[in-house]
Amino acid sequence: MDCDVIVIGAGVVGAALAYGLARKGRSVVVLDGADRDLRAARANFGLIWVQGKGSDAPAYSALTRQSSDLWPGFLNELSNISTSRVDYARPGGLVYCLSEMEYANRHAVNERTHNQGAQADTEMVSRVQLERMLPAVTLGPDVVGASYCRLDGHVNPLQLLAALHRAIAALGGKILFRNPIDRIMPVSGGFRVSVSDGTLQAPRVVVAAGLATPGLTEPLGLAMPLKSERGQILVTERVAPILPFPASGLRQSADGTVMIGATNEKIADTAVTAASATKLAQRATRIIPALGSARLVRQWAGLRVLPLDKTPIYAESSDHPGLFAVACHSGVTLAAAHTDVIAPAIANGRLPDDLAPFSNGRFNVQKCA
Incomplete structure (x- = not known):
């Protein structure tokens, strides 16, 4: 052996x-x-x-x-x-909601999870609460609130x-x-x-x-x-710190870039598309309009490994x-x-x-x- x-x-x-x-x-x-x-x-x-x-x-x-x-x-x-540096933070995480329906659906997911016996570690926050959590940005008019989980974090x-x-x-x-x-x-x-x-x-x-x-x-x-699913991601140039909390589909890395994602496509290749870039960018700028002035520097795709x-x-x-x-x-x-x-x-x-x-x-x- x-x-x-x-x-x-x-x-x-x-x-x-x-x-x-x-x-x-x-x-x-x-x-x-x-x-x-x-x-x-x-x-x-x-x-x-x-x-x-x-x-x-x-x-x-x-x-x-x-x-x-x-x-x-x-x-x-x-x-x-x-003996390596690994950028990591656990400030909690957000799922932005851009309509009352999205807000209600997210609340239902949280309730279903809690009803299974999980800790009540996730809560819904209103737009006013969200604005207090994100003082460095102005939220778009479509943002009605978010789901916040104190256990969430992010890493490089x-x-x-x-x-x-x-x-x-x-x-x-x-x-x-x-x-x-x-x-x-x-x-x-x-x-x-x-x-x-x-x-x-x-x-x-x-x-x-x-x-x-x-x-x-x-x-x-x-x-x-197993099955696969393609996900595409956008990355902006470095900008001043504006996002203290990572979010599903939107997070700022330790070096200042903003990552925007991700698509869920039933496609088995890793090509990138302009249509997906447009879709991702449009949602990101609905959440934070100021991102519209940030230059995109990268776009990539990968295949998720998904059990059925x-x-x-x-x-x-x-x-x-x-x-x-x-x-x-x-x-x-x-x-x-x-x-x-x-x-x-x-x-x-x-x-x-x-x-x-x-x-x-x-x-x-x-x-x-």
């Missing part, structure tokens, strides 16, 4: 798991794909978001809150081990990914870049993974390769029902013990939980019963129903 665990996927999800495994003293090799592979981790908006997550899935809502609370300690240790996702990679190396792990996976083969005592540079063997394999995950696990009988019910999948193979798979579209929000909760469970060789709601077996139940 070449190591204790092979992690397939060097994005935020795979890297957080590998970092957590290395912290538990496991020897880890992380395998990255080809340069042109789809990479959700590098197209991320950077929100660490609680409100609205799992409004119809109580276990997901609880895990999201747990991860949000773990984030400060997780980042402090990660920064020390990696590229800094986060770089810090995870550095921390893995600092703890003795290896990341092999440009090593696309051919297949995973069960062997005596574990698995052999065929890559472009040869083969590696380990008693445990974790597949966290985003949209490529099903192609690697399903030949071994481990189903991972949008709830994370944490799966282990019953046919091939030691084979695990992880997929979600909240890799940044759940990074702390992946490091502190999921990785230790994998290190021990079994996912605990309280993660059963995230099993891939739930899709078979839904299909039968």
